[in-house]
Amino acid sequence: MADVADRGARKVASSAPLRAAARAGYAVNGIVHVLIGVTAISVAVGPGGEADQSGALGELALAPGGRLVLWVIAIALFALALWQVLHALLAPGGDAKRRWAHRLGDLARAVAYVAVGVTALTFARGSSSSTAASSQTLSARLLSMPGGVILLVIIGLIAFGIGAAFVVRGVSRRFLKRISVPRGSLGKFVTALGVIGYSAEGVALSVVGILFWVAAATFDPTKASGLDGALRALAGVPFGVFILVIIGAGFIAYGLYSEFRARYARL
Numbered sequence: 001m002a003d004v005a006d007r008g009a010r011k012v013a014s015s016a017p018l019r020a021a022a023r024a025g026y027a028v029n030g031i032v033h034v035l036i037g038v039t040a041i042s043v044a045v046g047p048g049g050e051a052d053q054s055g056a057l058g059e060l061a062l063a064p065g066g067r068l069v070l071w072v073i074a075i076a077l078f079a080l081a082l083w084q085v086l087h088a089l090l091a092p093g094g095d096a097k098r099r100w101a102h103r104l105g106d107l108a109r110a111v112a113y114v115a116v117g118v119t120a121l122t123f124a125r126g127s128s129s130s131t132a133a134s135s136q137t138l139s140a141r142l143l144s145m146p147g148g149v150i151l152l153v154i155i156g157l158i159a160f161g162i163g164a165a166f167v168v169r170g171v172s173r174r175f176l177k178r179i180s181v182p183r184g185s186l187g188k189f190v191t192a193l194g195v196i197g198y199s200a201e202g203v204a205l206s207v208v209g210i211l212f213w214v215a216a217a218t219f220d221p222t223k224a225s226g227l228d229g230a231l232r233a234l235a236g237v238p239f240g241v242f243i244l245v246i247i248g249a250g251f252i253a254y255g256l257y258s259e260f261r262a263r264y265a266r267l
Contacts, residue, residue: 018083023262025080025113028073030258032116033197035060037251040231044244057116061123070124077117083267084110108162139212139221152216160209163202170198179264190264193257200250204230 039059057073060066088106139152169175175194181187207230215221234244 018079018086019267021076021079022083022267023265024076025078025083026258026262026265028076029080029113029116030255030262032057032073032120033201033251033255033258035255037248037253037255040248040251041245043231044241044248057120057123067124067126070120074117074120074124077113077120081110081113081117084113105165139215143215143219143221149216149219152212156209156212156216158209159212160206163204163206163209166198166202166205168202170195170202178266179261180266182264190257190260193253193260196250197254197257200247201254204234204247204251207231207233 035057057070061070063069084106088103088110141148143149143152145151173191173195175198176191179190181190211230211233231244231247234240234247237243
């Protein structure tokens with residue numbers, strides 16, 4: 001029975017329509033990251049909106065034909081999430097710890113794609129969403145529960161760990177294992193985009209984790225925030241505006257890398 005399910009999953013994962021949809025998912029994920037980067041830079045240099053996927057997708061919803069584009073983004077990201085789940089289920093044999101690490105990574109990415117897809121769907125349907133408000137609401141609920149402080153610390157650890165993993169993946173260039181790197185100067189350019197993009201996103205996610213720790217330590221749910229709050233927190237430190245511009249440029253780099261990944265990803 002397991003063999004039948006495995007063969008069925010492999011057949012779905014290798015189907016041309018799903019592979020094409022997954023590549024489209026990488027492409028739209030790149031667009032979202034470019035928009036986040038631009039918004040982050042606008043926050044650094046002047047008044048701007050929310051510097052996260054909610055702000056980026058909210059701005060897109062206001063553009064002519066924006067809601068239709070958001071529907072496309074949501075569907076593509078859901079398809080990419082499905083492909084990630086199938087990839088997790090079909091993890092190759094070998095060392096059990098490494099196999100499960102790959103599976104957990106794929107499932108975490110699937111959850112992230114679904115989260116952004118749901119946000120896009122929310123705006124496409126004419127509603128609104130705020131990751132900062134959602135994070136604060138979650139923190140308030142956790143702090144009101146027995147052991148909520150510990151749970152908040154764990155969430156912070158997870159966010160910080162994911163951020164650190166992004167930085168390591170960028171600096172070590174491990175992300176290159178998932179794409180067929182083009183030759184010559186184009187390959188060097190794609191590699192540079194990946195290194196910068198992964199590192200910048202990792203720093204931002206690590207700051208999200210730190211904010212959750214601050215909320216747990218101060219027993220103040222308003223301290224916890226999503227990506228927007230993390231980037232605004234960076235803007236408040238010495239040389240914060242400069243750092244935020246660099247992070248924003250890093251998100252743009254990651255977005256451009258995702259566009260190349262849509263073409264060169266090993267699916």
